[in-house]
Amino acid sequence: MRTSSPTRQALTYTALVVITAFMLLPFVWVLFGSFKTQSEFLHSPGAWLPESFQVQNYIQLFAERGFGNYMVNSIIVSVVAVLGNIVFSSMAGYALAKLRFRGRGFIFPLVIAAMIVPYVALFVPQFMIVVQLGLVDSLAAIILPVLVLPLSVFIMRQFAHSVPFELMEAARIDGAGEARLFFRIFLPLTGPGLATVAILSFLASWNNFLWPLVVAQSQDTYTAPVGLAVASQASNSISFGLLLAGAMVVLLPILILFLFLQKYFIQGVATAGLK
Amino acid sequence: MSITATRALVAPEASTRRPRGSRKTREGTRAEAVAAWLFLAPFLVLFALFTGIPAILAIGASMTDMKARDIRDPLGVNFTGFDEFGRILGNPGFQGAFLNTIMFVVLCVPLSMALGFALAVMLNNGVRRLRTVFRAAAYVPVITNIVAAAVIWQYAFSITGPVNNSLGGIGLPQPNWLGESGWAITTVVMMGVWRTAGTCMILFLAGLQAVPEEVLEAASTDGAGRWRTLWSIILPLLRPTTLLVSVLMTVSFLNIFEEPYLLTKGGPLGSTKSIAVWVYEQFGFGNISASMAGSVLLLILVGIVAIFQFRLLRPKH
Numbered sequence: 256m257r258t259s260s261p262t263r264q265a266l267t268y269t270a271l272v273v274i275t276a277f278m279l280l281p282f283v284w285v286l287f288g289s290f291k292t293q294s295e296f297l298h299s300p301g302a303w304l305p306e307s308f309q310v311q312n313y314i315q316l317f318a319e320r321g322f323g324n325y326m327v328n329s330i331i332v333s334v335v336a337v338l339g340n341i342v343f344s345s346m347a348g349y350a351l352a353k354l355r356f357r358g359r360g361f362i363f364p365l366v367i368a369a370m371i372v373p374y375v376a377l378f379v380p381q382f383m384i385v386v387q388l389g390l391v392d393s394l395a396a397i398i399l400p401v402l403v404l405p406l407s408v409f410i411m412r413q414f415a416h417s418v419p420f421e422l423m424e425a426a427r428i429d430g431a432g433e434a435r436l437f438f439r440i441f442l443p444l445t446g447p448g449l450a451t452v453a454i455l456s457f458l459a460s461w462n463n464f465l466w467p468l469v470v471a472q473s474q475d476t477y478t479a480p481v482g483l484a485v486a487s488q489a490s491n492s493i494s495f496g497l498l499l500a501g502a503m504v505v506l507l508p509i510l511i512l513f514l515f516l517q518k519y520f521i522q523g524v525a526t527a528g529l530k
Numbered sequence: 531m532s533i534t535a536t537r538a539l540v541a542p543e544a545s546t547r548r549p550r551g552s553r554k555t556r557e558g559t560r561a562e563a564v565a566a567w568l569f570l571a572p573f574l575v576l577f578a579l580f581t582g583i584p585a586i587l588a589i590g591a592s593m594t595d596m597k598a599r600d601i602r603d604p605l606g607v608n609f610t611g612f613d614e615f616g617r618i619l620g621n622p623g624f625q626g627a628f629l630n631t632i633m634f635v636v637l638c639v640p641l642s643m644a645l646g647f648a649l650a651v652m653l654n655n656g657v658r659r660l661r662t663v664f665r666a667a668a669y670v671p672v673i674t675n676i677v678a679a680a681v682i683w684q685y686a687f688s689i690t691g692p693v694n695n696s697l698g699g700i701g702l703p704q705p706n707w708l709g710e711s712g713w714a715i716t717t718v719v720m721m722g723v724w725r726t727a728g729t730c731m732i733l734f735l736a737g738l739q740a741v742p743e744e745v746l747e748a749a750s751t752d753g754a755g756r757w758r759t760l761w762s763i764i765l766p767l768l769r770p771t772t773l774l775v776s777v778l779m780t781v782s783f784l785n786i787f788e789e790p791y792l793l794t795k796g797g798p799l800g801s802t803k804s805i806a807v808w809v810y811e812q813f814g815f816g817n818i819s820a821s822m823a824g825s826v827l828l829l830i831l832v833g834i835v836a837i838f839q840f841r842l843l844r845p846k847h
Contacts, residue, residue, distance in 0.1 A: 267652050271660075274649060275667040278724065281682045282670070284692055288685055300688070301695025347573035356563035362570070369581045371836045373785050375809045376825035379818060380584035380591065383601050400580040403573045433565035462675050464788060465810070480677040484792065487681050495685045502678035509673055517666055520673060521732055 285506070289313070289499040296495050312500035321474055322501060325482035329461060329505075331394060332478055336401045336460035337453050343403035344452055348411025349441050353423065354433075363412070366405045378469055385470060392472040401460045407452045410523075414448025415441070451523040454516060461509060479505045592823040598816030607819075614823040624824060626800050627808035633715070634786050634804060638722040639779045645723060646730020646775070651760065653731075654738045665735075669728035679725070680792035684708065687717055711801035714794045718802050721789045726782060730775050737771030738764070777839040784831055805831075 283303075289312055290305040316322045350356075351363055381400055382391075390396040418441055426440050442449075467478045477485070483501045513520055587604075592614055594607040618624040649668050653661055671679070686693050687707035694704035705713045741764060749759045765772075787806035790796050796803030796811070803811075805828045812821035 267657060270648070271652055271657065271664050274645065275664055278667045278671055278728075281679060281686065281724075284686045285678070285682045288682075288692075300690040301692050301698075303692050303695070343572045343576075346569040350566040350569035354562050354566035354569070356566040359566070362574075365582075366577070369577070369585065371781070371829075371832055372581070372585050373806065373825060373828045373832055375785070375787065375806045376588040376822070376829050377581065377584045379601075379813055379821060379825075380587035381580055383587065383604055384579060384584065386602055399576065403576050405577065405581065408573055433561060437569070458673055462673075464677055469813075480675055483681060484677045487677075487684065487792075495688075498681045499685060502675075502681040505675045505678040509675065510670070513666075513670065513673055517662070517669075521665075521669060 282506075285499050285502050288495065289503045291496050291499075293494045293496055300495075312494075312496040313504075316497055316500050316504065320482075320486065320497065320501075321477075322479070322482060322504065324475070325477045325479040326504065328394060328397075328476060329479040332397050332401075332463075332467075333457055333460045335398050337457050339398070339402035340404060340407040340452050340456035341449055344407035344411045345442065345445065345449060346437070347403070347408045348413075348415045348448075349437055351408070351412045352415030353418065353420070353441065366408060370405050370409070374465065378466055381466070382469055391470060392476050394476060396470045397463075397467045397476070397478065398460075400466060401456065401463060404456060404459060406459075407456055410452055410455070411445065411448050414445045414451075418444045447519075447522070450516075450519050454512070454519050455523050457512070458509065588822050588829075589826055591819055592826045594819050596818040596822070598818060600818065610819070614819045615827070618820055618823050618827075623800065623803075624805075624808060627796075627803045627805045627824075628827075630790075630800075630802060631784060631786065631804045631806075634719065634722065635780055635783045637715075637719045638726070638783045638786075639776060641719070642723045642726045642779055643730050643772075643775055645727040646732075647734050649727065649731040650734035650738055651764075654735060665731070668731050671725050672728040674725070676725070676788040677792060679721070680788065683717070683721055683793060708794055709798055711798055714798060714802050718789050718793055721793065722783065722786060725789070726779060730779065733771060733775050733778075734768070737768045741767050773839070773842050777835060777842075780835050781832055784828065784835070 287304050290308045290310070291302070292305070292309050292311060295302065295306060351359065385391055385396045385399075388396075390399075423436055423440055426436055431439070462480065463478070464480050464484065467481045468484065471477050471481055474482070479501075483498070483505055486501065487498050591604075591607075593609060593611055595610050595614075596604070596607045600607050646668075649664070653665055657664070685691055688694075689704070689706055689709070693707070698704050707713045707717045745763060745767070746759065749763050754762070785806055786804045787810070790802040790804050791807050791810065794802045796807045805824060809821050809824040809828070812818075812824060
């Protein structure tokens with residue numbers, strides 16, 4: 256590694272600190288803003304810091320604005336979506352990478368092609384299908400389209416290639432059945448792939464916005480982001496304090512996960528982007 | 531705009547076919563084929579129901595006169611061919627949205643890539659301390675919930691918000707960030723860059739780490755300075771990464787929806803309305819066929835970029 260002059264080092268760090276500030280300022284604003292009282296937003300709306308740390312926004316959010324219910328919905332949607340993605344994408348990825356059958360060569364290009372279709376082209380027909388299934392305004396309707404994402408299948412297929420064929424052939428010769436091969440040989444060797452899928456599908460379902468906005472039509476089925484967006488669009492009647500507290504609550508689960516699993520998050524992007 | 535959805539498209543499809551003639555290319559057994567279809571079944575059913583069939587329906591609906599009331603009984607619509615496409619291409623609202631989308635691509639893609647590249651270079655050499663902190667900070671906006679982020683930006687950039695408060699404090703003008711066309715575009719672009727620079731950084735970092743140390747040492751022995759090395763050695767070696775990131779970002783910003791929809795509702799006066807926002811609006815108005823025709827045109831734009839990408843990134847041999 257080449258060494259840098261102190262001046263150069265100082266310049267680099269200055270630049271990094273400035274960029275980091277740009278990236279992190281919104282989190283500072285939301286943290287402090289969510290503790291400002293309603294009256295503070297009227298008399299000093301531009302103050303960065305609250306006069307004192309009041310938690311009334313958070314209390315009101317859950318006690319009067321039904322945010323607890325939205326959060327429960329979001330958690331159900333995300334947990335089911337993560338489980339679905341783990342199970343179904345590992346099955347599909349395994350079949351696509353490791354099993355020989357007629358038609359295999361044509362499924363995968365189809366999946367890739369589908370991934371470029373802009374989402375705004377899909378939500379209306381998806382809504383028509385959900386209407387036919389009688390699922391409008393249900394959590395099931397919110398979950399189904401993200402239950403196994405093409406991206407997850409794509410990732411599991413990539414990870415499946417790292418499982419050696421020889422290992423599977425050996426097990427086959429020993430008389431292991433297809434199910435046994437999958438559970439005993441394949442799954443234990445694809446842990447990092449499953450972790451990546453879990454994180455990306457959690458992000459996709461927790462952050463999903465347009466589809467739940469379209470399909471959730473009553474407050475009983477709102478997810479947290481939908482509840483927040485609907486509240487913010489009626490922002491004449493609701494204070495910034497409440498909205499910022501809501502934003503904080505929607506942000507926290509992902510920030511906490513990111514703090515602990517940073518490596519997997521970043522690996523996920525690199526994998527999905529480069530492989 | 532969904533990054534995860536488009537991320538995989540940039541993957542140069544690695545050839546997964548095994549070498550012919552080897553033992554492994556033997557025909558699979560019947561049991562294997564049955565198992566394969568069973569393993570694939572849940573995915574295929576959901577994929578057909580929520581991606582495959584909808585994609586076909588979208589194209590179909592764009593050639594009809596479908597309105598909101600037809601959603602429950604889609605068979606009652608009339609086939610109108612390409613009429614709707616002609617109509618929306620002549621519609622000033624759609625034309626504006628089209629131009630705005632191109633503008634977002636032209637502004638956001640280079641800015642986001644430049645910021646991501648600068649971060650990657652700085653983090654890849656020269657920084658020891660706090661490296662993971664800087665990297666995490668740049669990446670957090672990527673995973674942040676967009677609705678929450680938009681609420682924060684609306685508060686921060688409101689006329690009397692913290693940003694203007696600070697600008698006023700040091701004697702600078704206090705623009706109407708969200709209420710005046712030029713500033714609204716600026717704010718949406720800033721937010722778009724804020725949300726995507728981290729992705730560019732990670733991809734560039736991966737690319738930089740693949741540059742062989744010996745090459746850099748050779749350059750340094752030959753007396754090449756830092757800028758010279760960056761310009762003449764690193765950038766050319768990074769060409770595949772750069773192409774990949776630019777395609778990924780172009781597709782992302784062609785699809786831009788949440789930033790303008792949540793921050794400015796596409797306003798003021800439609801100045802930040804993207805194609806995706808326009809499509810969603812038409813859906814809200816009940817103009818299903820117009821909405822679908824708009825989204826098919828967006829699909830064509832994305833498709834052109836994707837084909838371009840597959841050509842450029844296809845492995846050379």
